Amino acid sequence: MVNRAAMLSVSLFFSSSSSSHLLFLSKTLTKRTCFSSLATMSINLNAHAFAGNPIRSKTPKAHDPLSPSSAFQSLKTHLLQNPETTSLPPPPKSPLFKVLPFRKGRPLASSSITGNNDDDDVPSWHLGWISLPDCKNFLGKCGVDLTEDSLVYLGSKVEDDVVYWAVDVSGESRLVPELGDKQFCFVELRTLMVATDWSDSIAMGELAIAGHARALLEWHNLSRFCGHCGEKTIPKEAGRRKQCSNESCKKRIYPRVDPVVIMLVIDRENDRALLGRQSRFVPRMWSCLAGFIEPGESLEEAVRRETYEEAGIEVGEVVYHSSQPWPGKHSSNDCFEE
Known part of the structure; x- marks a missing residue:
């Protein structure tokens, strides 16, 4: 075999x-x-x-609402808002945010059946994108406050006015049954790769997005401390790089x-x-x-x-x-x- x-x-x-x-x-x-x-x-x-990521083919300029810097500022504003206590409108020109949770390197995914009859039924999978408010709500039920530093910028789609983020929820075991009730589960990337129809460009694009997100989150987990002075690192540029927190060092660290x-x-x-x-x-x-x-x-x-x-x-x-x-x-x- x-x-x-x-x-x-x-x-x-x-x-x-x-x-x-x-x-x-x-x-x-x-x-x-x-x-x-x-x-x-x-x-x-x-x-x-895992190649041909459709949401990172071109990085918008800094002043663009979909750029990492602009989207990050808008993200912070959204996270500060509490829909139960404030009626403030979202920031002007604010894009839609979608979040892809990961647990132990596995992206959130769901499956569906396509076909007109039992003989033609073909299972297909989709990434488990959830809205920013839903992500905040799910983590809140686990006693975790979602912060801007826990989210990593993945890319955007100008035509849909959407910015995509990834978040690592490996430490939140209580989140698994919560998402399971919504017909989601965390699936190994190799399993998704085998289950993907390679002639389906949309499915291959989602596989590439998941691969990119996992690589970034894995790098964040491995670069928690500065290799030069040993101090903790902090995310910068919406998670696209990190920087040493030591004021006398401030070494910039990029994905390896x-x-x-x-x-x-x-x-x-x-x-x-x-x-x-x-x-x-x-x-x-x-x-x-x-x-x-x-x-x-x-x-x-x-x-x-x-x-x-x-x-x-x-x-x-x-x-x-x-x-x-x-x-x-x-x-x-x-x-x-x-």
Whole structure:
């Protein structure tokens, strides 16, 4: 069985080897058909998973109501308002705010069935966007005050006059049944990736949004303290960067990017491919080889070094295919970054 994660791995690099001491796709799986379909997928694929985010293609200028700075100021005004005690109108030219909660790296999502009859029913999923007042209300029931520093700016849609935010609610276990009553649940990104119809541009766009949001929230969780002086960091620019709280330091900290290579090693002469597995993998699950690019390395050098370190194989020609973001944790098995 070749899992979908392994098929995605084909999208970055191809390398070839003439060695026969490899772990190859089983002949009993109609190896020619399997390999052909993998190669065809990688070559004809017009979009990668978690790429092509539709709400961050262009950042509005600072004076625009949808820009990070303007939206952040409007957000603070909204959060200060209490609908039960004030009748103040929203700020002028205030956009609509939508919030995507995350719990332990899983975005909030819901599912629905499309089709005209039982035979045509197709399940589909959607991100669980909730309004800012609803988000504030849900957290309030858990005894948590929603603040502007807990929200991270994701992007906007000018045509809809909407600004999108993400919030990490990992510490609020009481929120799970509250959202469950609204037919929402927190779903692992890999599960959503497998459940997505890759020909559906809207669904792929939502997958990219979720990936972007998770990567930002993960970075916020990992950068709570300044690496220079050790003081706490505070969010700036609507969560797009952080800054050291130490007045004598004030070091600016930006989201990190970890460059990774992932490659499919093929034996063209014998029409075979090399896959590997870790002990933590489920039975019959295999993956392509991968690893970080080290300082001073080119992409090709990283491919050659990682292939040799992982499998003891010296490869021949290395062919670059493409790049994509991967919103996982900082490990070579879970993450590729653009």
